[in-house]
Each structure stands twice: as structure tokens, then as C-alpha cells.
Amino acid sequence: MPTHFEGSAETKRALSAFINLARATNSVQARLTVQLEGEGLTVGQFGVMEALLHLGPMSQCTLGEKLLRSGGNITLVIDNLEKHGLVRRERQTEDRRTIVIHLTPKGLRLIKRVFPEHAKMILKEMSQLGPNEQEDLRRLCRKLGRGGKSGSEKTKREKRHDSSESQ
């Protein structure tokens, strides 16, 4: 984004914070991506498999909703996972429009191994910050990630999320 910019101190502060946010996220994610690619997975594929691992088999439509991806993109990612024998499609009998996606045994073995490794790497990446700093970062980002929400709605969500956030 801006490599050079002028403006008020206020603007500079905001732009600088944003640039650093984007760069940091990019940089960390790039390293995580490399790790996954070492296992023959893309980030998107990992996301699908991780969701199936933790939430169980589900339709493509549901996957798209949970991962915030378009239908067309889910189709492509599943196509590639299927090609590698990591997932299988199962068309439902009660509603033949719906295809439920299952991990194959091969896929299950892979994600069961890769997921903890990935989590460990995230731990390592985030360990550049101390525990309090991680907490601060989390808090700030949660506040930022709510953009566009109304005030009263925010308050309600805040309470609900706090109880389920520990997961």
C-alpha cells in the first residue's frame, strides 16, 4: 500500500498502523503457507480439511459459509482435494442437490498429523510477542475486525463471544 504519503499526523498514524498490520499478517501467513505446501496442501485445502476434522462431514454449501468462500471456489478446492484422494463427495438421497464432503482415511491421517504441527508453528510465530502482547493484539484486532457493526449489536456480541471464545 502507501510507500509514501503526506497528511496530518492523524492520517499518518492510521496509515502506518494499517500498513504494519497488513505486512505482519502477510509475512506470518507466507511462512505458514510454506509449511503447508511442504505437506502438499494449500491454505484453502487445509482450511477445508481442518473444518471437516473438527466439525465433521458437511455439505459444500456449509463449508463455503464456514470458511467464507464462494461456491465456485469450494468446488475447485474440493476438486483438487478429491484428486489427491484426501476427501470424497457423497450425494445425499433426501436432497439430491446436496453433496456432503467426507475426509478419506488418507485425508484423516494427513490432517491429524498436519494440524498440530501447524498449530505449533503458529505458536512459534506468535511467540515473537509475549503473552500480554498476544492478548493486546487479540483484543485490538477483535475490535478492528468488527468494523461496520452497530454499537448496540456490538455490545451483545461482545458478551456472547466472551463465553464461547475459549472454545
Added chain:
Amino acid sequence: MPTHFEGSAETKRALSAFINLARATNSVQARLTVQLEGEGLTVGQFGVMEALLHLGPMSQCTLGEKLLRSGGNITLVIDNLEKHGLVRRERQTEDRRTIVIHLTPKGLRLIKRVFPEHAKMILKEMSQLGPNEQEDLRRLCRKLGRGGKSGSEKTKREKRHDSSESQ
């Protein structure tokens, strides 16, 4: 990323911080992207034009370095900008391998208008945080974005960057 995970408090903290970081960045960038698309520009195209605006005409190679993008990708982005009459290519005479990219008058008018609007929107997005929070976020992200750098190197860069960071 992880929708459900188990592990030590330490791991949970790190994963949670990371997830919120990624989500916040994503969410803010999605909104910024929509704004640019309203002007007929993609994020990548905006990046190229912004660099040309502030740093002047430069080769594709240099653009790729500054924007951290691959050569092939730069070619595509420039192709599309050229198609829309926003930039033009100029092969050099001293070294005919090199193509310098220039903003066209149309391109210049557009980026001169769009850039400040974009900056304003970033200001608005970041204003969900107060000045001190923005500073904190910037500091934390800068720390995080340095992953993989050695300690002594970090110290040197830290000093140098502090003096040039105000830009």
C-alpha cells in the same frame, strides 16, 4: 483457520491472537477492496499506480521488488492497467530488456483522486481504535512482521527504521 482446537493455554492464546489478526486484516481489507472496485481498480492495480504516483516511473522488475510480487504477476497487472489506458509501457534504448512503466494522464488523474479517498477510508477503518491503540497495534505488528530475522540484525534495522519510518 482453527474453528475448534484444544491445547495448552499458551497454545490457545497464540492461536486466538493469530485468528483474530487474520480475521481483522481480512475484514478491513475486504472493505477497502470494495471501495477500489467501485473505481474499477483491483488492489494489485491500485498498488502499482500508487507506487508510480509517489515514486515515479519505474521498470516492471522494480515494481515487482517494491510490491513484493512475482514477475509474471506484474506482467498481468500491467497488461490489465494498459488495457484500461491507465499506464503505458516504454522499452528503454540503453537496455532493451527493460520496460519502464508510466502513468498515462488518465491514470494520473484517477490515482490522484482515488489515493486520498482510499487513505481517508483507511483512516476511517482504523478510527475504530484510538490513537494510542493504533500506536500499540503498529508496534505489535512491526514486531511480529520481523519473524525470521536474527537478533543483532533486528537491532540494527530497528534503529535505522525508526529514523525513516515517519516517511
Added chain:
DNA sequence: CTAGAATCGTTTGATATCAAAGCATCAGAT
């Protein structure tokens, strides 16, 4: 029962992003 609307997944077109291969050009050594 039938027609129209809604839903699910796929296809299409556009853009992005990378790595690797390919071609033209340049620089340096012999």
C-alpha cells in the same frame, strides 16, 4: 397437479499469485 421460486453445485469469465520455462538482450571473460 402444475408453474414459479428457491436452493445446491458446476461452469464460465475475469483477475490474481506463484514457480518454472522460454526468449531476447546485456555483460564479462577468453
Added chain:
DNA sequence: ATCTGATGCTTTGATATCAAACGATTCTAG
């Protein structure tokens, strides 16, 4: 002068990401 290695850009192949259009299936109203 010639050859080899390096450089800049383009092309190719693979994957991603979206919106819109499309076809099959299901649901609902009349």
C-alpha cells in the same frame, strides 16, 4: 570476435477467488 552466464519480461501451468449464469432438484402457492 565469440561464448557463457546473468538479467528482464513473457508465457505456461497450477491454484485461488469472485460474480454471474446455468442445470438439476426441491419447495411452495394456486
